[in-house]
Amino acid sequence: EAGVAQSPRYKIIEKRQSVAFWCNPISGHATLYWYQQILGQGPKLLIQFQNNGVVDDSQLPKDRFSAERLKGVDSTLKIQPAKLEDSAVYLCASSRPGGANVLTFGAGSRLTVL
Amino acid sequence: QKEVEQDPGPLSVPEGAIVSLNCTYSNSAFQYFMWYRQYSRKGPELLMYTYSSGNKEDGRFTAQVDKSSKYISLFIRDSQPSDSATYLCAMLHGSGNTGKLIFGQGTTLQVKP
Numbered sequence: 001e002a003g004v005a006q007s008p009r010y011k012i013i014e015k016r017q018s019v020a021f022w023c024n025p026i027s028g029h030a031t032l033y034w035y036q037q038i039l040g041q042g043p044k045l046l047i048q049f050q051n052n053g054v055v056d057d058s059q060l061p062k063d064r065f066s067a068e069r070l071k072g073v074d075s076t077l078k079i080q081p082a083k084l085e086d087s088a089v090y091l092c093a094s095s096r097p098g099g100a101n102v103l104t105f106g107a108g109s110r111l112t113v114l
Numbered sequence: 115q116k117e118v119e120q121d122p123g124p125l126s127v128p129e130g131a132i133v134s135l136n137c138t139y140s141n142s143a144f145q146y147f148m149w150y151r152q153y154s155r156k157g158p159e160l161l162m163y164t165y166s167s168g169n170k171e172d173g174r175f176t177a178q179v180d181k182s183s184k185y186i187s188l189f190i191r192d193s194q195p196s197d198s199a200t201y202l203c204a205m206l207h208g209s210g211n212t213g214k215l216i217f218g219q220g221t222t223l224q225v226k227p
Binding site: 004030031033040041042043044045048050055056091093097098100101102103104105106107108110 | 118120122146148155156157158159160163202204206208209211212213214215217218219220
């Protein structure tokens, strides 16, 4: 089966600019996750979707971050305006129904904010 | 206190050594315990998972969970240079479709030929 696709792989922006990341999960995986991984740290969950509904966005900085999954498949994560501390790898993952312990991750989108 | 604690290392061992990687946790409600491996500039990939206490073996890898001590371990036998990566422990908070993984910081392992 095809893996989780993410783009772009790398993005460099200046602070206060905006950026968007795209994710296409594995076909049939109803649950989609966005994680933030800062260098030297483990992934931190930003938002979790079940189909196109939000399950958990408690750690999403909603003043600057937004995410959507309109048709229950692809998802977009946006940051506007970006801050220096947003420099990180943004990982998208997906899982089968009932398989919240078995996540398949994409390669990630590496963001550098200057 | 973080929910999941993991020594970041780095850990450097010679090829063929037995490697022990560990995590501690504070939430006694965790039921599933996972180990993910992450190569440089790649996403994490699931190595193995265990449910509740006990041991689970898969080839050169053994996962061990001690719920009474809130301590989990991953052992790698006959380590190879290809095992050089960051190893992330993760625990499932909640269940079903609403469960979410809580990750440790990750331990960087280097296996020298």
